[in-house]
Amino acid sequence: MTTVAPDMRVGQLLRGWREQRRISQLELALRADSSARHISFIETGRSRPSEEMILRLAEHLDVPMRERNALLLAGGYAPQYTETALDDPAMGALREGIKALLEGYEPYPALVVDATYTVVAANRGIAMLMEGLPEHLITPPVNAVRITLHPEGLASRIRNLPQWRGHLLAQMERQIALVRSDALRELYDEVAAYPLAETGADGGHGTEHGEDEAEHAYFALPLRIEHDGRVLSFVSSISTFNTPMDVTVAELAIETLLPADPATVAYLQSLTP
Known part of the structure; x- marks a missing residue:
């Protein structure tokens, strides 16, 4: 409230x-x-x-x-906008729409987060990337930024961790400049203090099967992450709801990870039954 x-x-x-x-x-x-x-x-x-x-x-x-x-x-007036819990029956159509959207994006990863990056929904592509992570990071409520930058989380698998970490921290800094959220500031202070994971932090110059990253003409900063002995490359896109009338809906963001090279596309599609 x-x-x-x-x-x-x-x-x-x-x-x-x-x-x-x-x-x-x-x-x-x-x-x-x-x-x-x-x-x-x-x-x-x-x-x-x-x-x-x-x-x-x-x-x-x-x-x-x-x-x-x-x-x-x-100012002495009643609040104009409602704040309805996502599990409220009134949000049934929204939940079903989000579920259909995430499932329709498979096998590519996609998730929905709230204003403090708590994951409220995710598809099997995200579950695939999180395979093998420790229980204390994947036990709900799961935080997308924490699980990405924590040394025991995805950070140890991200091949260009310094660049991706810088991107995430800059994104949080811009958000903090726009909103007044103690919870968001506390999260930023926590993840910014994490040490860089040693494994996979090659500054974006790792190779896969002898193939140098420079051979790919990436159109945006990629997330290069190891999975099952392979390096997958994604670019991130974030969407929000237009003209929301509820605080909960206004604070939701849908992040989709788009494959950034043909090898990633082929591998993910090979996993689809």
């Missing part, structure tokens, strides 16, 4: 989001069809914004849906 400190006024919160986005009062006023004077009065508490104004400013400041509810509460 969204809560806000009783002494935290909506104007202070809006000013914090505006400063975080590095937008001037005048620029925000122009975007929201208001005036810099009115924005200033809202931020200093001299003017109480309407519910419509709070939502309009939040929209132009790209405030996450969860935090929009916090703004409304601080």
Whole structure:
């Protein structure tokens, strides 16, 4: 449930989001069809914004849906957006849709994570990559970033670990800059402190059956990961839901791993019954 400190006024919160986005009062006023004077009065508490104004400013400041509810509460209004648990009967159609999407992507790996990278659904392609990992990492709730960068997790199998680790940490840094999440910051501090796994961390210059990685013209940074004596290469794509009306849905992200070379395609398809 969204809560806000009783002494935290909506104007202070809006000013914090505006400063975080590095937008001037005048620029925000122009975007929201208001005036810099009115924005200033809202931020200093001299003017109480309407519910419509709070939502309009939040929209132009790209405030996450969860935090929009916090703004409304601080302004004395009821939350606008529901937060429904994913296992709620009302989410049945969403769950079935996600399941069909993940299964339809097989044999290629795909998963769905929430705002703190907790895995809420995954297909058999992901299960294949996780084979043989220790129980303490794969016992639910499973965290995708933790299982990827932990020295006992996939990190020991990733051939270009320094590059992939840098990509994941940079992605988390961008997310932390957009949202205010203590849980996400704690996760970042944890995984950033992990030592680089010795096995497989070849900086992206490993070979497979005498074939150098440079022979592949990758169109994006690949995840090069060992499985059953082979090196598989994937590029990652992340999708979110358009125009969500529920906090839970707004925070879901679907990550698909697209094979990055013909050898990976052939191997994964050979596993399909």
